Amino acid sequence: MAVVGIDLGTTNSVVATVNGGEVVVIPDAQGRRLHPSVVSFAADGTKTYSHEAVARRIVDPAYTVYSAKRLIGQPFRADEVKMAASRFPYRVEEGNNEQAVFVGPDRAYTIPEISGLMLAYLKQCAEGFLNEAVTGAVITVPANFNDAQRRATMDAGRIAGLDVMRVLNEPTAAALAYGAGQNMSQRIAVYDFGGGTFDVTILQVEGEVFEVLATGGDTFLGGDDADTMLLNVLAELFMTQHKIDPRQDPSSRARLLLAAEQIKRHLSDRTEAKGELKNIGVGPQGEPLNLRFQIDRTLFEQSISTLVARTLRTCDEVLSAAALLPSQVDEVIMVGGSTRIPLVRAEVQRHFGRAPRIDLNPDEVVSTGAAIQANNLAGGAGASETAVLLDVTPRALGIAVAGGFAEPIVDRNVQVPVEQTRIFSTSADNQTVVRIQVCQGESRRFSENTPLGELELSDLPPARRGEVKIEVTFRIDTNGILRVRARDPNSGLGKEAAVNIRGQMSDSEVDAAAAKIDATAVEPAPRL
Amino acid sequence: MTDAGAQLAEQLTGFAKRIFPVVNRMNYYQLLNVPPKADVPAIRASFYQAAAQLHPDRYHVIADAQTREQLETIYARIAEAYRVLTTPDKRQAYDAGLAEGKMRFDQKDRDAKGPKNPEDSLTHAEAKKFFRMGMICHGKKDWKGAVMNFNFARTFEPAAAVIAEKLAEAQKAQTAKGGGVGK
Numbered sequence: 001m002a003v004v005g006i007d008l009g010t011t012n013s014v015v016a017t018v019n020g021g022e023v024v025v026i027p028d029a030q031g032r033r034l035h036p037s038v039v040s041f042a043a044d045g046t047k048t049y050s051h052e053a054v055a056r057r058i059v060d061p062a063y064t065v066y067s068a069k070r071l072i073g074q075p076f077r078a079d080e081v082k083m084a085a086s087r088f089p090y091r092v093e094e095g096n097n098e099q100a101v102f103v104g105p106d107r108a109y110t111i112p113e114i115s116g117l118m119l120a121y122l123k124q125c126a127e128g129f130l131n132e133a134v135t136g137a138v139i140t141v142p143a144n145f146n147d148a149q150r151r152a153t154m155d156a157g158r159i160a161g162l163d164v165m166r167v168l169n170e171p172t173a174a175a176l177a178y179g180a181g182q183n184m185s186q187r188i189a190v191y192d193f194g195g196g197t198f199d200v201t202i203l204q205v206e207g208e209v210f211e212v213l214a215t216g217g218d219t220f221l222g223g224d225d226a227d228t229m230l231l232n233v234l235a236e237l238f239m240t241q242h243k244i245d246p247r248q249d250p251s252s253r254a255r256l257l258l259a260a261e262q263i264k265r266h267l268s269d270r271t272e273a274k275g276e277l278k279n280i281g282v283g284p285q286g287e288p289l290n291l292r293f294q295i296d297r298t299l300f301e302q303s304i305s306t307l308v309a310r311t312l313r314t315c316d317e318v319l320s321a322a323a324l325l326p327s328q329v330d331e332v333i334m335v336g337g338s339t340r341i342p343l344v345r346a347e348v349q350r351h352f353g354r355a356p357r358i359d360l361n362p363d364e365v366v367s368t369g370a371a372i373q374a375n376n377l378a379g380g381a382g383a384s385e386t387a388v389l390l391d392v393t394p395r396a397l398g399i400a401v402a403g404g405f406a407e408p409i410v411d412r413n414v415q416v417p418v419e420q421t422r423i424f425s426t427s428a429d430n431q432t433v434v435r436i437q438v439c440q441g442e443s444r445r446f447s448e449n450t451p452l453g454e455l456e457l458s459d460l461p462p463a464r465r466g467e468v469k470i471e472v473t474f475r476i477d478t479n480g481i482l483r484v485r486a487r488d489p490n491s492g493l494g495k496e497a498a499v500n501i502r503g504q505m506s507d508s509e510v511d512a513a514a515a516k517i518d519a520t521a522v523e524p525a526p527r528l
Numbered sequence: 529m530t531d532a533g534a535q536l537a538e539q540l541t542g543f544a545k546r547i548f549p550v551v552n553r554m555n556y557y558q559l560l561n562v563p564p565k566a567d568v569p570a571i572r573a574s575f576y577q578a579a580a581q582l583h584p585d586r587y588h589v590i591a592d593a594q595t596r597e598q599l600e601t602i603y604a605r606i607a608e609a610y611r612v613l614t615t616p617d618k619r620q621a622y623d624a625g626l627a628e629g630k631m632r633f634d635q636k637d638r639d640a641k642g643p644k645n646p647e648d649s650l651t652h653a654e655a656k657k658f659f660r661m662g663m664i665c666h667g668k669k670d671w672k673g674a675v676m677n678f679n680f681a682r683t684f685e686p687a688a689a690v691i692a693e694k695l696a697e698a699q700k701a702q703t704a705k706g707g708g709v710g711k
Contacts, residue, residue, distance in 0.1 A: 377588055478583075
């Protein structure tokens with residue numbers, strides 16, 4: 001039996017394990033260590049994964065799901081979902097409990113089901129490689145993932161038949177990979193610019209204690225956005241050559257987007273990319289249309305300069321939350337494929353006044369840390385000598401109070417686990433029911449925060465407003481997952497009411513999906 | 529489970545049994561095992577030591593869910609102590625509260641520029657009740673009623689500044705208007 005660490009990325013996933021005291025990044029049957037987070041669905045119910053599925057983004061864009069991480073744990077109506085769904089060639093609709101669901105050729109799939117399929121594929125890769133059963137996993141998430149996104153990620157793990165030992169923040173995992181066993185005393189910044197998310201975390205590392213001082217980020221800023229910027233550049237070129245907007249056709253758009261990603265990578269090593277992309281579109285007479293292009297690095301850098309500037313603004317916010325100046329950071333660790341972009345490295349160096357550490361593989365460092373933590377939690381090493389990770393809440397958590405305001409109960413950047421209680425009172429005479437609406441975010445206005453869900457406390461004694469007190473307790477565990485308890489301290493009447501989280505699968509839906517995965521058995525990658 | 533694991537589980541279980549029942553009676557200095565004058569580096573060192581032993585990552589070796597939950601509650605309180613005592617303004621507010629016997633930092637003290645509801649500063653239930661009734665009269669411009677209720681409130685909590693302030697306000701309005709509304 002083995003446990004693994006999984007970096008379930010927006011674009012690519014990596015799975016690693018500790019084997020004989022060494023971290024091993026697990027390849028697929030073809031020896032590839034980076035597994036595209038893509039699942040393609042055929043009408044007969046069969047699925048293709050990872051590299052094989054990437055090819056299907058062109059031939060079957062409507063049924064090939066990528067970037068599922070941008071949707072996970074978000075209700076269908078969330079702006080982010082609307083924005084992302086409008087760009088995806090696959091269809092996203094509203095399902096049960098406000099969930100966003102993907103419309104597959106055979107049925108609708110919830111987003112945790114899709115991520116669950118990807119995780120099941122990774123689990124199988126690992127089992128094939130290790131030749132033993134994989135039972136547990138530490139799965140990483142962006143530090144600024146909210147409660148709902150974390151729960152949905154855990155659901156995905158359960159669907160894949162994994163015991164999710166911990167949902168671990170990606171930058172914390174990276175810090176662990178960097179500092180575990182080094183007995184260092186350093187203040188480090190982890191600059192994590194991935195495929196779909198950006199975050200930055202400041203940590204104090206003292207021996208085996210990794211204390212997160214502050215974290216922050218942008219859930220909707222990543223390499224994908226750089227691809228889109230470049231796609232627009234290519235589309236403009238195509239329009240000047242053919243007078244047709246290739247973005248109108250899903251297949252043309254998909255081809256250009258994949259080309260944009262390749263050009264982006266190319267421009268990290270070279271200063272110019274030029275060539276011809278064949279069969280991007282079809283002309284009025286049915287003739288294939290090609291695109292000749294020549295893009296130099298400067299043009300690319302101009303197109304993404306606003307994205308990079310946004311990351312540096314976030315760095316400043318997080319540093320100020322930790323009451324630190326950029327010069328007070330001893331090392332900057334670069335994580336995520338987007339940190340290969342020369343402009344990103346140069347801007348980070350300028351901002352922090354020191355060269356960032358690029359010696360750790362930015363694609364693998366997160367899964368490496370996750371594997372170390374999985375091994376620690378499984379008791380693979382002597383428990384007392386292993387690292388202890390002191391992580392924090394990425395956002396404030398609070399409840400709605402009269403007047404459309406939000407009252408925080410737990411602030412952001414507070415260490416977990418945490419338990420906080422606040423007393424509230426009724427706002428109307430003879431009020432016997434209170435509805436406690438839970439939100440995540442720092443705004444004083446409830447509507448400006450992310451609503452998470454609600455719970456009700458009923459059978460309160462009728463009394464004048466303000467006379468009935470309600471004690472609300474938030475408890476957040478080391479996974480960053482919230483439990484809410486509400487009680488009337490006078491009558492002792494109380495309940496640990498479960499918060500009904502918007503946009504989530506119910507437990508029974510998760511169990512049913514997990515059973516379905518068992519029954520269909522994940523097809524392993526075809527072996528050559 | 530290894531022998532070392534079993535031993536660790538036994539130690540932690542014993543710790544939970546001892547500390548959990550009294551955790552609400554322990555102040556932050558006791559929780560962190562530091563003297564009240566301890567400086568930030570000393571507090572941090574002590575907290576790191578506690579974290580290395582008591583962070584939830586350490587007790588996956590314990591099968592009993594209740595013990596795990598109790599340990600998590602204790603650890604969360606220690607982390608809270610660390611957070612408050614290493615933030616200068618919070619520590620100052622905490623020390624002031626501790627002198628009045630409050631073991632935990634009250635979140636509301638944080639934005640204590642003035643509690644949103646003035647009655648929050650009152651401790652006596654009857655004082656609060658009459659103060660609230662006084663405020664209702666105040667809202668209706670029933671100055672006579674307001675003065676009466678604020679006076680009642682003052683008998684339960686004579687030292688409260690907020691009552692004195694509102695009473696003076698109502699008395700002044702009463703003199704100016706020559707009595708309450710209507711009758």
